[in-house]
Structures are given as C-alpha cells and as structure tokens.
Amino acid sequence: MIELKNISFSYGEQLIxxxxxxxxxxxxxxxxxxxxxxxxxxxxxxxxxxxxxxxxNVIVPQKISTVFQEDRLLENIDVQKNIRLVLSKEQxxxxxxxxxxFGLYDIRKKKISTLxxxxxxxxxxxxxxxxxxxxxxLDEPFNGLDIENKQIAANIIKREFIDKNKxxxxxxxxxxxxxxxxxxxxxx
Amino acid sequence: MIYTTTQTKQxxxxxxxxxxxxxxxxxxxxxxxxxxxSRNNELLxxxxxxxxxxxxxxxxxxxxxxxxxSELLTxxxxxxxxxxxxxxxxxxxxxxxxxxxxxxxLSPILKIIRAIPVVAxxxxxxxxxxxxxxxxLIVCLMVLPLIWQTVHDGLKNTDKxxxxxxxxxxxxxxxxxxxxxxxxxxxxxxxxxxxALGLAWKSGVAAEVICLPNISLGTMLWQGKGSVNFDEVxxxxxxxxxxxxxxxxxLKFLCNKYLARNGGVLND
Numbered sequence: 001m002i003e004l005k006n007i008s009f010s011y012g013e014q015l016i017x018x019x020x021x022x023x024x025x026x027x028x029x030x031x032x033x034x035x036x037x038x039x040x041x042x043x044x045x046x047x048x049x050x051x052x053x054x055x056x057n058v059i060v061p062q063k064i065s066t067v068f069q070e071d072r073l074l075e076n077i078d079v080q081k082n083i084r085l086v087l088s089k090e091q092x093x094x095x096x097x098x099x100x101x102f103g104l105y106d107i108r109k110k111k112i113s114t115l116x117x118x119x120x121x122x123x124x125x126x127x128x129x130x131x132x133x134x135x136x137x138l139d140e141p142f143n144g145l146d147i148e149n150k151q152i153a154a155n156i157i158k159r160e161f162i163d164k165n166k167x168x169x170x171x172x173x174x175x176x177x178x179x180x181x182x183x184x185x186x187x188x
Numbered sequence: 189m190i191y192t193t194t195q196t197k198q199x200x201x202x203x204x205x206x207x208x209x210x211x212x213x214x215x216x217x218x219x220x221x222x223x224x225x226s227r228n229n230e231l232l233x234x235x236x237x238x239x240x241x242x243x244x245x246x247x248x249x250x251x252x253x254x255x256x257x258s259e260l261l262t263x264x265x266x267x268x269x270x271x272x273x274x275x276x277x278x279x280x281x282x283x284x285x286x287x288x289x290x291x292x293x294l295s296p297i298l299k300i301i302r303a304i305p306v307v308a309x310x311x312x313x314x315x316x317x318x319x320x321x322x323x324x325l326i327v328c329l330m331v332l333p334l335i336w337q338t339v340h341d342g343l344k345n346t347d348k349x350x351x352x353x354x355x356x357x358x359x360x361x362x363x364x365x366x367x368x369x370x371x372x373x374x375x376x377x378x379x380x381x382x383x384a385l386g387l388a389w390k391s392g393v394a395a396e397v398i399c400l401p402n403i404s405l406g407t408m409l410w411q412g413k414g415s416v417n418f419d420e421v422x423x424x425x426x427x428x429x430x431x432x433x434x435x436x437x438x439l440k441f442l443c444n445k446y447l448a449r450n451g452g453v454l455n456d
Binding site for chain 1 (some may be wrong): 349353356357358359363367371
C-alpha cells in the first residue's frame, strides 16, 4: 500500500502541497490527475524518496519500480545492458521475456542512442516492470507510444502488478491512458 | 549525409595542402626575419639562423646514435611521467570524489602544485632527486593535478537525473560509479589527457634543461646554447615540436576512434 498523510511540501517560498492525502491500496491503480504545475511529479518524488516532505507521513514499500517522466536510460549502452543494470541475475530471463512481449528482443543489442522515442519509452517500461518492485509509480508512462503498444504495456502492468495485489500510481493528464489501466481518478 | 570514399580523400588532401601552405608561409616569414636581422650584422645569424641552415644541421645530427638515444630517453621519461601522473590523478580524483575529508586534505596541495611556476618546482626538487629521474617526477606533478581536477569535477557534475535513477533502483555505489559516473567523464578526460600531454612535453624538456641528465634532448639544448651553436638549439627544438605533434596526433586519433564508437567526437 502507498499512503501519504497530511503532506505539506514547498519549493522555497512556493507551497506545492498543503495537507495532501493519498491512499493507493494493493491491487489498485490510481490516476493522479491535475493541471501542469499542480504537484503531480512532486508526489511521485516524495514516494520515491527523492524529496522530503515539510510535514506529514509517507508510508511506502521498500522496493518501488518506476517509470520517470523522462526515460533516464544510459544512451551509450545497449537495451539489454540498460535493463540488466538494475536487476539481479535471477531476473534476467524474466526481463528477456518482457523484451519479447514489448517487441524489443530483436533490438536488445542496439544502443539506446540509436532508438526512437517510442522505443526508449518501452525500454523504460520493461526496466521498471522487470525490477519487480512492491509498488509501481508511472509518470506519463505512455508518452510517444501508439495505441497498440499502450494496450500491450497496460496489459502487462495489470498482470505483473495489479493482479499480484501491488499498488500502481499513474501520473498523467491523459484520461485515455488511465482507462487502459482501469484507474481510479484522484484530483490534485 | 553519406560521404563517399572520393569525398573523404578530397577532404584529406585539402587538409594536407592547407597544412603545407601554412607551414610554407611561416618558413618564409622565418627566412625573411633571419635575413632582416643579419643584414647589418652577420653575427646575428648565429642567434636567428635561416630555416634551411637549421634543416641542414638537423639532417646532420638527426641520425647520430647520441641524438637517437637522447630522443628515446627523453620520450621515455615524458611517457613514464605522463602515465604515472594520469593514473594517480585518475585514482585520486575518484578518492576525493568519494571522501570529502580526503578532498579537504589533498585539494590545497594539488592547487599549490598548479600555482607554483614549473621552474621553481624543478629547482626545489633538484635538491632531493637525481637528474635522470627528476624530469619523470616533474612531468608527473604537472599532469596529475590536471587529470585529478577533470575526474573530480566530472564525477561531481554527473547527470542528476541518472543518479536519481540509480538511487531509486538501488544500484550499488560500485555499479553507479562504473556504469553512470565514469562513462559521463570520458570525453572530458580524453581532452584533458591531450592537453596534459602538451604540458608534459614542455615541463619534461624544461626539467632536462635545468637538471641536465647525461643523455637527453634538454641537455643537448643546453650544450648548444653553451657553445653558441644556435643551429643545434633550433634543430633540437624542432625535433621536440615534431615529436610532440606526432604523439598528440596519435593520441587524438586513438581517442577519436574510441569516442566515435561511443557517440562523441574530440575537438581539434
């Protein structure tokens, strides 16, 4: 479960979150919906431990998978090495099977710098899913993907997280993406 | 854009012709200056000889055993100093990045070494070291701070978003260093190595001129000056410049090969 209780957070003088509450139960997908600058990404950074709240409590599992708003891949190494970098050896075969499902297996030896935006996004998704965290945070995960690949990604996320009773937090302003994951909408 | 072999060859020949034209221009300027200076007093030809006289002297001495051994010994001293300095600079750069205490302890020393004029260091070190090993030490001391600074600053300025990624996915410090931080400094490190090599040549030969090892190009420079044989001084200087340019060219060539494979290009 992901739980944020009475969170306040500000960047310098600017108050971003004021007594914000959020609960994402296991087996549930919640879409955090809001306009640009409303603090959606700040919420994900608080959950990932990249920011500390001014006040309030953040209760999260220890191991969290994430797809950042940017791909955050290492451009000069290949697809497979990028994914394996964050995995233990036991997870390699699972990662390879995900690469096949995402249609990336044949390009696993290609450097990230040679891939299109959509391909990079799928690599970032495979990395997050293969990491097998106890929760999944997705920040605009389907950017640059066509509807077919969005559907494939959504099905795998449901199978690997929601069906396994793990919480999924989806940060996006695209309602169609949320529908693919049957997400419950929470406004921020 | 696709380049054909013919286009590549044309670019290469254009480059060669450009280099030849520039060299010819400066040789003519040198010749003119030499004639101008010696017009009223032929003795001044000793101080600024004609480039053709220097070339003749160079041909005369270039293939003598003494000169070849001097070249090889000077090269080896500079090379050994450069390798040791680069290696130590690299290792210390990593250590000072990891440990703030070691950084606080070492950074003043390294900054002082960078600030002290190289001649002062040579004279001070001459009190403690043999004349044949001193040039190695001086080259090492000149190269080390440059490489250290590049490694330390490069590691400090690694892409923050990738470091956050490594934190979230719980990468070990070793994995973060080897897979994220070190690759991010490669291009700057290579540029620094090329710059350090130029510095190594200047300081290495300067150290040889001051401490006069038995056989070296620096010693030949000093002896040429002592015997008012400036043709030889210019010929030896020419050798130093040419050797330095050839080695720099090969280092750049190797680095460009490496960077081209990894998505970057070294500036000229």
